Amino acid sequence: MLINLPDEQLVELAKGQDPDAFGEIVRRWERKIFALCFGMLGREDDAGDACQEAFIAAYKNLANFRGEAKVSSWLHRIAVNQCLTIKRRQKTRAEDFLDDEDGSQDKVFVAAAHLSPARKTEQAERMHLVRSAVGALPGELREVIVMKEFEDMTFQEISETLELPLSTVKSRLYTALKQLKMKLERTPVEVV
Amino acid sequence: MVNSANRECGFEHEIVSYMYDELGAAERTQFESHLVDCTSCTDKFAAVSFARFSVFEWQKEEFAHLATPEIVIPYEARKVVVEKAGWFVGFAEAFAFARSPLAVSGAFAVLIVLGFIGFNLVGTGGNEIASNIVPPVVIEQRVETPKALNSLIAIVDQDPIISEEVRPVTAASREVRPKLARPTSPLRRVVENRAVPNPTRQARRAPVLSDLGDDDEDSLRLSAMFDEIGG
Ligand SMILES: [Zn+2]
Numbered sequence: 102m103l104i105n106l107p108d109e110q111l112v113e114l115a116k117g118q119d120p121d122a123f124g125e126i127v128r129r130w131e132r133k134i135f136a137l138c139f140g141m142l143g144r145e146d147d148a149g150d151a152c153q154e155a156f157i158a159a160y161k162n163l164a165n166f167r168g169e170a171k172v173s174s175w176l177h178r179i180a181v182n183q184c185l186t187i188k189r190r191q192k193t194r195a196e197d198f199l200d201d202e203d204g205s206q207d208k209v210f211v212a213a214a215h216l217s218p219a220r221k222t223e224q225a226e227r228m229h230l231v232r233s234a235v236g237a238l239p240g241e242l243r244e245v246i247v248m249k250e251f252e253d254m255t256f257q258e259i260s261e262t263l264e265l266p267l268s269t270v271k272s273r274l275y276t277a278l279k280q281l282k283m284k285l286e287r288t289p290v291e292v293v
Numbered sequence: 294m295v296n297s298a299n300r301e302c303g304f305e306h307e308i309v310s311y312m313y314d315e316l317g318a319a320e321r322t323q324f325e326s327h328l329v330d331c332t333s334c335t336d337k338f339a340a341v342s343f344a345r346f347s348v349f350e351w352q353k354e355e356f357a358h359l360a361t362p363e364i365v366i367p368y369e370a371r372k373v374v375v376e377k378a379g380w381f382v383g384f385a386e387a388f389a390f391a392r393s394p395l396a397v398s399g400a401f402a403v404l405i406v407l408g409f410i411g412f413n414l415v416g417t418g419g420n421e422i423a424s425n426i427v428p429p430v431v432i433e434q435r436v437e438t439p440k441a442l443n444s445l446i447a448i449v450d451q452d453p454i455i456s457e458e459v460r461p462v463t464a465a466s467r468e469v470r471p472k473l474a475r476p477t478s479p480l481r482r483v484v485e486n487r488a489v490p491n492p493t494r495q496a497r498r499a500p501v502l503s504d505l506g507d508d509d510e511d512s513l514r515l516s517a518m519f520d521e522i523g524g
Binding site for chain 2: 132138139170174180182185227232249250
């Protein structure tokens with residue numbers, strides 16, 4: 102069963118033209134690569150494009166994977182490069198069409214596609230998990246996450262509100278996100 | 294490429310700033326140049342991005358679509374509470390030297406008995422006494438109103454807007470409150486006006502923060518006034 106194989110072995114199988122093996126890599130990593138792209142680009146639609154392009158680039162470059170780094174690190178690097186390419190492209194476009202947009206990187210809520218019942222259940226479980234994980238964070242870490250993601254405040258604004266140095270706010274958010282990631286990984290949601 | 298074992302490359306603290314697009318142009322370019330070469334930072338960036346996206350998704354699924362609740366301040370309810378407490382509080386303050394509520398109640402009882410004897414001495418009938426010993430009547434005529442209430446009364450009398458509200462002269466209100474025709478103390482007017490349902494006030498819904506205009510200024514002034522007297 103492919104699902105039980107480690108990443109490195111899947112890559113070796115994929116190099117040998119096994120499409121299911123690469124499919125398993127995609128299934129295993131798509132969400133995290135998508136999240137990474139979202140972190141880089143700040144927009145869901147751009148992140149989707151970058152994620153798609155990153156996996157295509159990975160597939161084309163399978164032969165270059167030497168096993169020196171982990172598969173995850175290799176995918177991360179490919180995704181970062183794709184995102185930077187997209188950013189450069191966007192910058193050029195913004196310069197070409199100055200009146201097109203204000204150039205800001207606002208988050209855009211793209212209406213979710215119609216989800217299958219299984220996907221909805223998975224989504225609901227994931228939301229429950231995130232809610233519990235955020236709720237389990239120490240108060241001082243939780244508040245910076247909420248201020249950033251729910252109230253859309255800048256680090257400077259949070260720093261002024263909480264009367265904390267800017268560096269403390271940033272390190273708290275970083276710690277909060279790291280702890281959150283660990284909590285979320287401890288109980289993974291089954292992808293149907 | 295920077296060795297992934299090199300955990301402290303000095304750019305770690307820039308990760309969240311970059312992720313939330315809060316770096317200056319020069320710092321951003323510098324960070325991006327570093328990111329393509331540093332496996333450690335790339336992996337860390339991926340880790341926090343994953344957590345961030347989970348929160349973002351949660352925010353979007355369960356919060357973003359929620360309508361902001363309409364905030365209604367129950368000004369009316371607060372006034373009733375203040376006024377109900379009014380006569381006993383006024384009485385208690387007048388007897389501030391007595392430390393316990395029991396002592397105040399005792400003093401109150403003594404006043405009633407004295408009133409009863411006084412009425413008997415002037416030959417008033419028992420039935421009339423029973424209807425006259427309703428607490429507000431006794432208090433307002435015998436007890437000196439405390440300072441705070443006096444200042445309230447002064448504000449009520451001076452302010453045309455509040456005075457208008459305290460002494461409505463519509464035909465409807467006269468019908469409901471025929472006794473108001475006789476002269477009473479200003480405090481009494483405040484208390485009685487509140488106790489009797491006022492059709493014009495009842496028809497009004499509680500003011501909402503968003504729609505407080507000039508018309509609602511009286512509500513605001515009254516609430517500020519009750520704040521002043523510590524209500
Ligand atoms: Zn680094």
